[in-house]
Amino acid sequence: MTGGSRPRRTSQRADARRPCPCGLPAVYDECCGRFHAGRAAPTAEALMRSRFTAFAVEDEAYLLRTWHPTTRPARVEFERGMRWTGLEVEEVSGGSLVHTEGTVTFRARYTFRGRPGELREKSRFTRDQGAWTYLDAVHAG
Template structure:
């Protein structure tokens, strides 16, 4: 079993030190996350575990790319939630700002994004990034 596909003890998203099976695995197996932040965490874990089908299925159909191509040299190694607004059980939209840590060809890096999430067919989906000038991407 490769190190990219084995089930790790700790969840890649790092949420409260939870095990993967208790944190993001239920979403990856079809259980819809209850909040936008939980969906964001499950998407990060899917990127970390190369679960491209989940990444695509959790993307809004109006903004979803045709495919995502994993980079074999890129490893996602940590996640920090910087801010989360809306995105609760009774909300229609939410915004999650995060910092994702990675290693690319062994060099450390960070990606920061403010992401917009919306409800689609009763479930949270990723819409896209909020651009730095305050506008929304793909709107």
């Protein structure tokens, strides 16, 4: 999930009382919203979920802040007409409180201009100055 072709610098802020887009059974503020507000994600999976949510609400600042400096783009571009609608984590390897690297394989559902679609990705994460960061991904379909 590296963005599309249309830059947008302001976020579409999620409703704090609605379920979090990442799919966990919590409201946005108690789930990914706390990471978007500045708290560090404790695991690679938590970072991946919060980044999915950042794509859903178009929070460019968070995406850039949590991208490893060696692979971070100058900006994140959001595809006009794209709406992220669901997330399923398939596999997690490493990425816990005691690890320095981890991978998360997931399926992200979306609609693009009214048509449903799915992205399957294996994302790699690493710690940078103690904090989890997104390094890169292998798209799996």
